[in-house]
Amino acid sequence: MTDYSTIDFSPLADLTDDEVVTHSFVRDVPLPSGKTLALVTLDNGRDHTRPNTMGPATLLELGKTFDELTERAKRGEIDAVAVTGKPFILAAGADLSRVSEIPSVEVAKLLPQLGHYVLGKQATFGVPSFVFTNGLALGGGVEIGLNADYRSIDRNAAAFALPEVFLGLIPGWGGATILPNLIGIENALKVIVENPLKQNRMLKPQEVFDLGIADAIFDSANFLEDSLRWADTVLTGDVVVKRPNEPGKIERMVKWDAAIGIARKMLESRIGTVPKSPYKALELLKAAKANDREAGFALEDDALAELIAGDQFQASIYAFNLVQKRAKRPAGAPDKKVAKKVTKIGVIGAGYMASQFALLFVRRLRVPVVITDLDQAHVDKGVAYIHDEIGKLQEKGRISPDEANRLRALVTGTTDKADFADCDWVIEAVFEELGVKQDVFEQVEQFVSDEAVLATNTSSLSVEQIGAKLKHPERLVGFHFFTPVAVMPLIEVVNTPLTDEATLSTAMVTAAALKKNAVITADTPGFVVNRILAKILGDAMHAVDDGTPFDVVDEAIAPLGLPMAPSALLDLVGLKVGAHVLDTHHAAFPDRFYRSENLHKLAEYGTLLEKDAKGKVKGLDKGAAKIVSGGTNPWTKEQILRTLEDGLADEIHRMLADDHVVEAPEDIDLCMILGAGFPFQMGGITPYLDRVGASERVFGDTFHHPPVKGVA
Numbered sequence: 001m002t003d004y005s006t007i008d009f010s011p012l013a014d015l016t017d018d019e020v021v022t023h024s025f026v027r028d029v030p031l032p033s034g035k036t037l038a039l040v041t042l043d044n045g046r047d048h049t050r051p052n053t054m055g056p057a058t059l060l061e062l063g064k065t066f067d068e069l070t071e072r073a074k075r076g077e078i079d080a081v082a083v084t085g086k087p088f089i090l091a092a093g094a095d096l097s098r099v100s101e102i103p104s105v106e107v108a109k110l111l112p113q114l115g116h117y118v119l120g121k122q123a124t125f126g127v128p129s130f131v132f133t134n135g136l137a138l139g140g141g142v143e144i145g146l147n148a149d150y151r152s153i154d155r156n157a158a159a160f161a162l163p164e165v166f167l168g169l170i171p172g173w174g175g176a177t178i179l180p181n182l183i184g185i186e187n188a189l190k191v192i193v194e195n196p197l198k199q200n201r202m203l204k205p206q207e208v209f210d211l212g213i214a215d216a217i218f219d220s221a222n223f224l225e226d227s228l229r230w231a232d233t234v235l236t237g238d239v240v241v242k243r244p245n246e247p248g249k250i251e252r253m254v255k256w257d258a259a260i261g262i263a264r265k266m267l268e269s270r271i272g273t274v275p276k277s278p279y280k281a282l283e284l285l286k287a288a289k290a291n292d293r294e295a296g297f298a299l300e301d302d303a304l305a306e307l308i309a310g311d312q313f314q315a316s317i318y319a320f321n322l323v324q325k326r327a328k329r330p331a332g333a334p335d336k337k338v339a340k341k342v343t344k345i346g347v348i349g350a351g352y353m354a355s356q357f358a359l360l361f362v363r364r365l366r367v368p369v370v371i372t373d374l375d376q377a378h379v380d381k382g383v384a385y386i387h388d389e390i391g392k393l394q395e396k397g398r399i400s401p402d403e404a405n406r407l408r409a410l411v412t413g414t415t416d417k418a419d420f421a422d423c424d425w426v427i428e429a430v431f432e433e434l435g436v437k438q439d440v441f442e443q444v445e446q447f448v449s450d451e452a453v454l455a456t457n458t459s460s461l462s463v464e465q466i467g468a469k470l471k472h473p474e475r476l477v478g479f480h481f482f483t484p485v486a487v488m489p490l491i492e493v494v495n496t497p498l499t500d501e502a503t504l505s506t507a508m509v510t511a512a513a514l515k516k517n518a519v520i521t522a523d524t525p526g527f528v529v530n531r532i533l534a535k536i537l538g539d540a541m542h543a544v545d546d547g548t549p550f551d552v553v554d555e556a557i558a559p560l561g562l563p564m565a566p567s568a569l570l571d572l573v574g575l576k577v578g579a580h581v582l583d584t585h586h587a588a589f590p591d592r593f594y595r596s597e598n599l600h601k602l603a604e605y606g607t608l609l610e611k612d613a614k615g616k617v618k619g620l621d622k623g624a625a626k627i628v629s630g631g632t633n634p635w636t637k638e639q640i641l642r643t644l645e646d647g648l649a650d651e652i653h654r655m656l657a658d659d660h661v662v663e664a665p666e667d668i669d670l671c672m673i674l675g676a677g678f679p680f681q682m683g684g685i686t687p688y689l690d691r692v693g694a695s696e697r698v699f700g701d702t703f704h705h706p707p708v709k710g711v712a
Helices: 010-015 056-074 105-123 140-146 175-183 185-197 205-211 223-236 255-271 277-290 293-308 311-324 352-365 376-395 401-410 434-445 501-513 529-545 550-560 566-573 575-588 597-605 622-627 637-657 665-676 685-691 694-699
Strands: 023-030 036-043 080-085 089-091 129-133 136-138 150-154 216-218 345-348 369-372 411-414 425-428 453-456 476-480 490-495 517-522 609-611 617-620
Touching: 010 056, 010 105, 023 056, 036 056, 036 223, 056 080, 056 105, 080 089, 080 223, 089 140, 105 140, 105 293, 129 140, 129 223, 136 140, 140 175, 150 205, 150 223, 175 185, 175 277, 175 293, 185 255, 185 277, 205 216, 216 223, 255 277, 277 293, 293 311, 311 665, 311 685, 345 352, 345 434, 352 369, 352 376, 352 401, 352 501, 369 376, 376 401, 376 411, 401 411, 425 434, 434 453, 453 501, 476 501, 490 501, 490 665, 501 517, 517 665, 529 550, 529 566, 529 575, 529 597, 529 637, 529 665, 550 566, 550 617, 550 637, 566 575, 566 609, 566 617, 575 597, 597 622, 617 622, 637 665, 637 685, 637 694, 665 685, 685 694
Parallel strands: 036 080, 080 129, 089 136, 129 150, 150 216, 345 369, 345 425, 369 411, 425 453, 453 476, 490 517
Antiparallel strands: 023 036, 476 490, 609 617
16 A cells, blocks of 8 residues: 655756746635535636646645645535636646656656656545546546546536546546546446547547536536536535446456456557557556555556656657647748649549549648549549548538538549649659659649649659759659558659759648648658668568568567567558669669569469458468478578668668658658658657667767657
8 A cells, every 4th residue: 555645746846947837726615515616627827728737736736735625624614626627628637748858767656656646646635536527628627537436527618538548647646547437447448448549539528428527517507507507506415426337336356357368459450569658557457456546556657657668658758749849840841931722633544543643632731623634434423422421521510511512523533634723732643663653744834833832742752853854843842642542641742953942842832731631741762661661671571581480570660669570561552562662762772772573473363361251360371382482591680670770770860861752860850750650659760779779880970969768
């Protein structure tokens, strides 16, 4: 048992220097029954753009406030305590702005202990405790409520979630212990593990109520008044709160452990075993079966301390800041004021990729989009696909019938490129062959105005060479999407030596209007993402060609934490595409990028992985295994990983120091996180290479100063 009252929290003082303190304001509210409720309002004094957060100073002040209310309750001055937040916001959880400065595991452990100490006081007031969740509640903001006796929620609360696993942490202020005993293990697994790993999915307020996390739900207009009246009826006994999953009703004997086992297998198949926080969360949820808060809180203290002080959390915070801050202020972006207006879009091509572009442009920009292809049949098929996809959005309730009709009316097709005459922006999505792309742009330039921007979606060809036949190559820019187009958040905007400022600015503004994150890259082979993936796939195929089984290669590369193994990546992008990418990079850098003849043979064969009827991978296809079976010099796992790490460190250093592909290592990492799904807990590729020593081995320095790593 941990006596939190005896702990010295003073070492946390160094983390409070610039904390935006969320203050605890108290007022007494007389209730209709004649009882008195002390209402604590959390407010940091900032507007909605700076949510309440909970750093050490905030928690210590809240703890003092709770102590004073406990004394008042003893004197009979108040009959209940409730906590709520400033307008539309309860709290966005812990203040993580200074976590990179935590000096030791011991100091790291003080953060969960302080949270448990302060929020746990809600159970010792001597009178009932309530939390009125009046808006956004994330992480520790949710745990304020979990530590109270009763909870209400605003029907329009903007966000409600326990996102800690997404950031390399666990809910460590009671969430991992209390929640499964409040709503059952299966529901808790969804909220604590599954949702964070689904791109940080939030719960809707109605879901919060239906699950039993909140005991009452009220409309925004009178949320506080309704919550106060409801609290009064609870105090008088007129309302007895009933929850769908009372602790006595939760099945613990078999179902609990079975659910944990199923979740573990799901995690292993989806994300591998490198990320620590999801598995640490599973351990805590398994222990919560005992329904012992004191023991559970102690386990949370240890787990959170270990994670806070470790590499993965520090890497996650680095990655989170990249996505939240750097991505919103792209390095090297020209002034938005020089961007050209885009009032009509032309798409060259009507195949799958072109149709995806057209759908995205019409949805986000709400401007006319015209697609073209070699014959009317292809054009009609492309337009029909786009119209069908718009219909699916309507069926899902994501757009109204009127909006669906408007969007369909904006999409047209033609075989006559003269119909592109009034387009401000034309993007091609044709076969990845230099001559083909040159020809289509040469043809379309005859019809569009001199001001129109031309964009290419090439993934590996030189954008400057694509524009070699143009009269005005300065208005050509690379605009490289990643598939699936609607989902992947990155666009590599390729700036050639000839691209003018207005064109580059238009590309960046257009990317933002499409709700994508854009990173400006130089016009070099593979830009960022494909150059790094080509290095990984090239080394993987080199080991395979030398006689290393594919499964050994996949296992060897697992420590990088990639979202999928090399074999799965090749299967996803396609063997022909993979071979083309390796060929392109080998041609550009023959001494550093491997060309695999076996990969070409596999591409001709057409299959790499054997799958069952549901598409689940059973193993390497027998025919594919025969194709790659001739090697006589297999690599060890250690050799594969060391070769890859050093090769990546060398290549990325060259990309930055020699080729100036992007402005900084942060942009490399941003591209890999947003374009290749590189996991947050690795922080991107460059922090990983610093941590494992590859940077020092290869070029005698690190990409980051100091390196992004923990203290544990």
